[in-house]
Amino acid sequence: VNPALADLxxxxxxxxxxxxxxxxxxxxxWLKLKGDAxxxxxxxxxxxxAAILRWAARTGTAIAPQGGNTGLAGGSVPxxxxxxxxxxxxxxxxxxxxxxxxxxxxxxxGCLLADVxxxxxxxxxxFPLSLAAEGSCTIxxxxxxxAGGTAVLRYGTARELCLGLEVVTADGExxxxxxxxxxxxxxxxxxxxxxGSEGTLxxxxxxxxxxxxxxxxRATAMVGLDRVEQAALLLAALQSRSGGAITTxxxxxxxxxxxxxxxxxxxxxxxxxxxxxxLLIEVSDQQGEDAAAATLEEGLAAxxxxxxxxxxxxxxxxxxxxxxxxxxxxxxxAQAATGKVVKHDVSLPISALDPFIAGVDAALSAQFPxxxxxxxxxxxxxxxxxxxxxxxxxxHRLQPRDGALINRIVHDLVHEYGGAISAEHGxxxxxxxxxxxxxxxxxLKLMRRIKTALDPDWTLNPGVLLAPPDWPTDRSF
Amino acid sequence: VNPALADLxxxxxxxxxxxxxxxxxxxxxWLKLKGDAxxxxxxxxxxxxAAILRWAARTGTAIAPQGGNTGLAGGSVPxxxxxxxxxxxxxxxxxxxxxxxxxxxxxxxGCLLADVxxxxxxxxxxFPLSLAAEGSCTIxxxxxxxAGGTAVLRYGTARELCLGLEVVTADGExxxxxxxxxxxxxxxxxxxxxxGSEGTLxxxxxxxxxxxxxxxxRATAMVGLDRVEQAALLLAALQSRSGGAITTxxxxxxxxxxxxxxxxxxxxxxxxxxxxxxLLIEVSDQQGEDAAAATLEEGLAAxxxxxxxxxxxxxxxxxxxxxxxxxxxxxxxAQAATGKVVKHDVSLPISALDPFIAGVDAALSAQFPxxxxxxxxxxxxxxxxxxxxxxxxxxHRLQPRDGALINRIVHDLVHEYGGAISAEHGxxxxxxxxxxxxxxxxxLKLMRRIKTALDPDWTLNPGVLLAPPDWPTDRSF
Numbered sequence: 001v002n003p004a005l006a007d008l009x010x011x012x013x014x015x016x017x018x019x020x021x022x023x024x025x026x027x028x029x030w031l032k033l034k035g036d037a038x039x040x041x042x043x044x045x046x047x048x049x050a051a052i053l054r055w056a057a058r059t060g061t062a063i064a065p066q067g068g069n070t071g072l073a074g075g076s077v078p079x080x081x082x083x084x085x086x087x088x089x090x091x092x093x094x095x096x097x098x099x100x101x102x103x104x105x106x107x108x109x110g111c112l113l114a115d116v117x118x119x120x121x122x123x124x125x126x127f128p129l130s131l132a133a134e135g136s137c138t139i140x141x142x143x144x145x146x147a148g149g150t151a152v153l154r155y156g157t158a159r160e161l162c163l164g165l166e167v168v169t170a171d172g173e174x175x176x177x178x179x180x181x182x183x184x185x186x187x188x189x190x191x192x193x194x195x196g197s198e199g200t201l202x203x204x205x206x207x208x209x210x211x212x213x214x215x216x217x218r219a220t221a222m223v224g225l226d227r228v229e230q231a232a233l234l235l236a237a238l239q240s241r242s243g244g245a246i247t248t249x250x251x252x253x254x255x256x257x258x259x260x261x262x263x264x265x266x267x268x269x270x271x272x273x274x275x276x277x278x279l280l281i282e283v284s285d286q287q288g289e290d291a292a293a294a295t296l297e298e299g300l301a302a303x304x305x306x307x308x309x310x311x312x313x314x315x316x317x318x319x320x321x322x323x324x325x326x327x328x329x330x331x332x333x334a335q336a337a338t339g340k341v342v343k344h345d346v347s348l349p350i351s352a353l354d355p356f357i358a359g360v361d362a363a364l365s366a367q368f369p370x371x372x373x374x375x376x377x378x379x380x381x382x383x384x385x386x387x388x389x390x391x392x393x394x395x396h397r398l399q400p401r402d403g404a405l406i407n408r409i410v411h412d413l414v415h416e417y418g419g420a421i422s423a424e425h426g427x428x429x430x431x432x433x434x435x436x437x438x439x440x441x442x443x444l445k446l447m448r449r450i451k452t453a454l455d456p457d458w459t460l461n462p463g464v465l466l467a468p469p470d471w472p473t474d475r476s477f
Numbered sequence: 478v479n480p481a482l483a484d485l486x487x488x489x490x491x492x493x494x495x496x497x498x499x500x501x502x503x504x505x506x507w508l509k510l511k512g513d514a515x516x517x518x519x520x521x522x523x524x525x526x527a528a529i530l531r532w533a534a535r536t537g538t539a540i541a542p543q544g545g546n547t548g549l550a551g552g553s554v555p556x557x558x559x560x561x562x563x564x565x566x567x568x569x570x571x572x573x574x575x576x577x578x579x580x581x582x583x584x585x586x587g588c589l590l591a592d593v594x595x596x597x598x599x600x601x602x603x604f605p606l607s608l609a610a611e612g613s614c615t616i617x618x619x620x621x622x623x624a625g626g627t628a629v630l631r632y633g634t635a636r637e638l639c640l641g642l643e644v645v646t647a648d649g650e651x652x653x654x655x656x657x658x659x660x661x662x663x664x665x666x667x668x669x670x671x672x673g674s675e676g677t678l679x680x681x682x683x684x685x686x687x688x689x690x691x692x693x694x695r696a697t698a699m700v701g702l703d704r705v706e707q708a709a710l711l712l713a714a715l716q717s718r719s720g721g722a723i724t725t726x727x728x729x730x731x732x733x734x735x736x737x738x739x740x741x742x743x744x745x746x747x748x749x750x751x752x753x754x755x756l757l758i759e760v761s762d763q764q765g766e767d768a769a770a771a772t773l774e775e776g777l778a779a780x781x782x783x784x785x786x787x788x789x790x791x792x793x794x795x796x797x798x799x800x801x802x803x804x805x806x807x808x809x810x811a812q813a814a815t816g817k818v819v820k821h822d823v824s825l826p827i828s829a830l831d832p833f834i835a836g837v838d839a840a841l842s843a844q845f846p847x848x849x850x851x852x853x854x855x856x857x858x859x860x861x862x863x864x865x866x867x868x869x870x871x872x873h874r875l876q877p878r879d880g881a882l883i884n885r886i887v888h889d890l891v892h893e894y895g896g897a898i899s900a901e902h903g904x905x906x907x908x909x910x911x912x913x914x915x916x917x918x919x920x921l922k923l924m925r926r927i928k929t930a931l932d933p934d935w936t937l938n939p940g941v942l943l944a945p946p947d948w949p950t951d952r953s954f
Contacts, residue, residue, distance in 0.1 A: 183855075183901050418656060420662070
């Protein structure tokens with residue numbers, strides 16, 4: 001046991017895990033990436049977090065904050081050269097208050113996203129952030145990584161859903177920025193600086209979250225069409241028709257849909273015509289089922305008539321709608337079953353999706369003629385998940401070196417079309433060493449200056465997002 | 478002429494004004510606050526802005542960026558101890574591009590807000606930011622101050638309407654952050670740090686702005702009721718009924734309405750019943766006039782029936798709707814006609830508006846029994862404009878000392894109820910010395926660290942928002 005740990009246990013209310021077996025579940029992430037820590041501290045209060053950070057500053061120990069450990073960028077498990085305490089926020093998990101009139105609630109960082117959703121629902125409100133990991137991810141992690149998910153098109157990312165924060169600084173001081181205000185022009189937006197900073201500038205301990213009216217009704221459709229360009233125009237037309245009530249506009253390539261259909265052992269697609277692309281579209285409405293269905297029916301009828309789309313099916317029951325959603329939601333599982341997959345989470349201007357996809361298809365098939373590329377994602381947000389699957393008969397064909405080359409091809413093209421190499425997953429350790437290729441020197445310099453201003457000793461998550469100044473510059477993970 | 482100016486003229490394309498008469502219009506703001514500058518520089522390109530900032534860093538000259546000079550917080554005219562060049566962005570005013578498919582446009586900082594709105598309209602889109610000064614304020618100033626206005630409830634503040642920025646740093650380097658992406662999790666949100674920083678961290682030279690579908694129809698109503706608490710409940714009910722399509726929810730106290738009616742020489746209020754409070758409500762709809770009117774009619778009928786409101790009039794024509802709006806829009810003019818007015822721009826949680834108003838009424842009438850307090854503002858955003866007018870027969874009665882005391886009473890109560898002393902106007906120089914009373918030391922410390930990290934010599938707008946470290950701490954304007 002590290003000698004610096006001796007006095008840590010008494011400094012806060014909560015648990016301190018030092019046995020390997022106790023620590024183990026915190027030290028492997030969803031990508032099976034492993035990390036190490038001298039201890040796992042689980043404080044129960046904000047004051048406890050502050051005490052741990054003051055101790056860390058005193059002893060020169062690094063701190064790796066962790067929420068639900070569901071991140072997909074290697075940012076949630078520490079892989080550090082310095083002795084590190086993993087700071088789990090899971091026991092800091094109270095809903096502090098709900099204000100139905102102001103349509104806000106205050107949740108502690110360790111609240112599961114699903115519990116925040118439930119607290120909102122109890123007050124007859126909606127907390128719209130929704131993603132696959134919602135049963136195990138925490139709201140603190142969602143904010144630290146500015147989570148996206150399936151409701152961004154209508155409600156925005158985690159950033160847009162947060163009015164105020166409570167944060168413990170690297171010095172172990174508590175900043176109470178828990179204001180529940182829609183407008184507040186009284187200085188720099190520290191809130192927005194901490195959101196999306198991946199635990200490198202401070203530890204988020206609580207947040208004021210925005211709630212919304214619950215939609216009364218939904219209408220869901222699957223659409224088939226041949227060009228992504230037409231999908232972008234359909235989105236604009238439906239947005240205009242519905243006044244922005246489109247809540248879902250998800251894209252799947254024909255190969256992506258075929259993969260998931262095969263995996264689910266369903267015999268046929270809900271859309272009869274064979275198309276190159278499919279869309280899952282959902283409209284919310286406050287008036288009721290009929291109004292929701294009418295918006296979608298009229299919009300899709302116009303698109304069929306003009307030849308913008310080839311086919312469309314509107315779900316006639318909740319269970320049919322659920323079966324459409326199941327196709328989208330099984331995408332990860334279906335990929336995992338094919339072997340080692342090289343995944344991407346990129347964003348582009350919506351107007352650039354069509355040429356980008358053509359370019360990336362051509363470049364990848366030139367280099368890897370038998371790898372299968374599937375594309376799916378949140379078209380309404382310009383966010384594509386692009387995966388290279390191994391050849392069907394050779395699941396181990398794609399080697400790590402191939403992965404790096406595929407990344408390079410995809411991300412170079414993303415950059416060329418004005419996109420971002422991480423849309424919603426963040427940089428973590430996985431994409432850190434790619435950043436200098438795609439960000440300007442001036443942007444990296446500004447980021448480093450801010451990091452150094454708020455965490456001069458690089459105590460918080462060193463090596464996540466940015467490499468500490470004392471690391472060799474050619475270090476790669 | 479300051480000797481350091483000698484070489485500035487040749488460094489950039491644009492104008493350099495040094496004659497007092499030429500400089501004069503830039504050196505008085507809308508509050509009649511006067512400032513001074515050794516020159517006014519009007520570059521035409523981002524590179525020109527960068528050259529001026531490099532010159533300033535070299536010569537130790539302070540730079541005061543200015544847009545339309547319509548700010549209401551004393552932040553747009555330099556009142557500095559150091560020699561200062563006023564940097565007007567007005568000639569940097571091109572719309573660089575419009576992307577209708579991505580629903581974005583790129584505007585340079587000096588574009589008038591009205592010109593940005595017009596460029597969006599030409600592409601059959603809406604740029605929703607709207608405020609009284611839109612014919613003379615610039616989009617760069619709107620972003621630097623995170624402007625609000627009358628469409629925040631539905632579309633958000635300037636912050637929410639911006640996807641990317643181009644900024645010249647204090648060193649005179651150009652950061653190209655002009656991405657047009659809905660999702661981008663690749664590092665600290667520099668964009669959000671520059672937005673609302675009032676020109677103290679960098680000079681915004683261009684921005685990517687979000688566009689929206691144009692609403693097809695609007696319905697407008699004036700409502701009378703007796704309690705602000707009921708207004709907050711009505712807002713929630715209408716939001717729920719309309720799916721968030723309420724675009725305006727403005728509050729006026731009976732005294733505020735009476736003042737403006739008297740000023741406009743109209744004989745009667747559109748609402749027949751005498752009420753303590755009035756609301757101007759507008760709903761947008763994509764379906765058409767009938768749907769918009771139906772949402773409002775049904776919602777207001779339910780509120781009348783339950784006794785939540787006392788009276789309601791829905792505009793039966795565009796000209797009647799315009800006459801409702803004129804009441805709201807004439808509020809500033811009507812106040813100016815009464816003499817010296819002490820104004821506030823505060824925000825509160827919507828659930829706290831009712832007790833806050835009761836508290837502030839009691840406190841102000843105890844101290845100033847014959848001052849008249851009027852309240853109006855954007856109830857949907859929790860944003861109140863509260864003004865103390867002088868007694869009717871003695872327009873000079875309220876003295877500067879009284880103003881300071883009224884500020885103190887109002888802002889102390891705002892703070893007590895979890896509000897902000899500036900909702901949309903910013904801090905500037907007007908509220909700077911009040912900040913330490915209402916912000917925690919830790920928040921001010923974090924702000925100073927960020928300022929020092931990005932502008933170590935305090936070249937940009939020193940004295941706006943934060944007092945430079947070498948100023949005596951008890952300095953007050």
